[in-house]
Amino acid sequence: MIRKALLSLICSAIVLFWSGIAVASPLSDRLAQFPDWQTKPPVQAAKGDLGYPDWFAGDWQVTTTLIDLAAPIAPDVVTPGFESNRAYLDQPIPFAVRFVKAGRQLVSDRAYNGLNLAKAYLGDRSVLAVKVDPSNPNRQITILRGDRQLVSTVTGRATESPNAETFLTSEVFQQEFRGAPQLYFNTVETTTAYQHLVGTPEITADQVTAIYLSPQDPDYFKAGDRPVALYRYRLEFQRG
16 A cells, blocks of 8 residues: 555655755745745746746656655654655655647646656556646646545746756645545645756756645644645756
8 A cells, every 4th residue: 555645755746856056035045944944835826837947858867866854843743654754765766757848838748757756656557647637737647556546736836047057946736645545635845946057968956845734634733834744855867
């Protein structure tokens, strides 16, 4: 049985994608304050898909490595599976991604990228498909063996481009786990700073995934808008 915490760890990062950024901005400041996060990020309602700089275009081999994790309000609230996720520390996970043109903007191929990431963590036999709602690029469904699904909907987003080679983004997801004895909901934030390495095709990224309780959770009022789990990753992009 796949732990809900592991699913959240994986699927919250489906839009994946560290480097220390010295330029002051709300998102770079947020990353610099890790793990002292007291609120959700400063995002606006998500409209349309997330557009990326042109230097993302094409196919990539990505290696993601969990380099730190924190439970900011433990022992009052600790998410299931948090301690077992320490097994992923310093373990590089490779997978393929691509970015494609959609009209005038460059976007993540969410279905392709999400499927490859989920399979990298869970194995080919556990993940059947990842589908994106054709009428809403911010809603996707990960279909798992055993008649289980994870429905993720991006509800909030912020982006910053302090210079031509730096791109920061934060997305907030509402997640719904289906197929368990009862529906399970939570909120996930993925905040990332990407750096295009000048003179090379490579990209590095500093990414933090934050897990928040939903109002349906009995511990919701203990946590409020504070994250109950934080996972920090280093990502390295090499041309595929």
